[in-house]
Amino acid sequence: MKKFSIVIAGGGSTYTPEIILMLLDNLDRLPLRSIKLYDNDEERQNHVAKACEILIKEKDPTIQYVATTDPEVAYTDVDFVLAHIRVGKLEMRSLDEKIPLKYGVVGQETCGPGGMAYGLRSIPGVLENIEYMEKYSPNAWMLNYSNPASIVAEACRRFKPNSRVINICDMPIGMEHTIARILGFKSRKEMCIRYYGLNHFGWWTSIKDKDGKEYIQDLIAHQLKYGNCLADDDASYYTDSSWFDTAKKVKDIIAIDPTMCPNSYFQYYLFGDDMVAHTDPNYTRADQVVDTREKRVFGECARIEKVGTAKDTTLQIGIHAEFIVDLATALAFNTHERMLLIVPNNGAISNFEKDAMVEIPCIVGKDGYEPLTVGEIPHFQKGLMEQQVNCEKLVVDAYEQHSYLKMLQALTLNKCVPNANVARKILDDFIEANKAYWPELK
């Protein structure tokens, strides 16, 4: 069987070791000859680089390994680029969240105003990595899960329309693990789902078993009572207590439209006031991630490096990362796997903009993806999506035209921002904070 070569772009990410464990656990499905880490910050990548080398050597010493900051070394002779970069790192995520909070607005790092700021930073970083791939390995595929995924995907559609880039997100998969538990399936793979929306902004409309039996009404009834968690779940089941709160909040979200099951990120757009009331403006999600995931992963990587073995490691396979192997396998072996991807709408949602990047089920094979049709969507969902998609398009306009006005319009249109005065204040603070990253807006 052919063996593949992979580069992980954003090698210094806290998710890298879990993704490597996932790759090593799936070598029977996706045989590998080389794994490379690439980051533009050597110091950060060094937190995980040595531990990843040990993980790989102990599992399969025939796999070549290198951690590098040289794009040519990283991108030469690769079949797949797994891209999860965070331009500005968690320090900037912290400001994306805290600046809006100064004005009583939820920051939200993907679809809220924080995501608009992050988008303007991410676009050039992602485009730069696509260019490296096209220069050094033009036949490779990039599986991109760098956030904010919708804005990044819109920039790919506009500036790199012919590139071999597939935009994907693990968020629906995370929720589907819980949905499977609620409905009594052994695994989410036993479910055949229908979902539509934008990234971090969509709804499940059907969940069927292998025989075609529909479960969506059971799930709606359950979520109306408990949210997206089991009746007897407690916080210990979740990676941290805020994810448990998020799962419970689905109860309030679905009450607004009990005909389909919402992504839990709607808590930020529909209940921004509740989120602000429960957020410490000096300690946001970015601080939690640094104090929990980053501390845990970097600490364990340092321990592995010190003892020289990963035999007793507490690092776990990233189950959310399984979609990466599924997607790479589908492209490599033409499996026609059905997966949720972020793709140009092109009429799939018949009453929605053709050139919007939507998250819908697609069939994936060796030539890429073929989206499934969704049909017409109702007014409530359409209204929310139109507001959001136009806000995201305006961010990409602002990047393209270096336009202050477009960015002001994007923030004014954002559902989390109450009015244009507040939008302008947030924008002016963002400009100051992002001097090292944003184009100069005129």
Ligand code: NAD
């Ligand atoms: P992180 O800050 O821990 O790691 C990101 C790494 O990217 C850093 O080491 C940074 O130096 C590097 N980087 C920044 N700009 C780069 C560039 N131009 N080229 C190469 N490397 C660059 O971040 P994280 O919390 O691990 O998140 C990584 C990314 O994955 C983020 O975009 C995050 O939002 C996204 N994410 C996606 C999903 C998903 O499935 N969609 C899930 C979780 C996180």
Ligand code: LMR
């Ligand atoms: C992230 O990028 O880290 C988020 O998508 C998830 C989180 O932990 O807040």
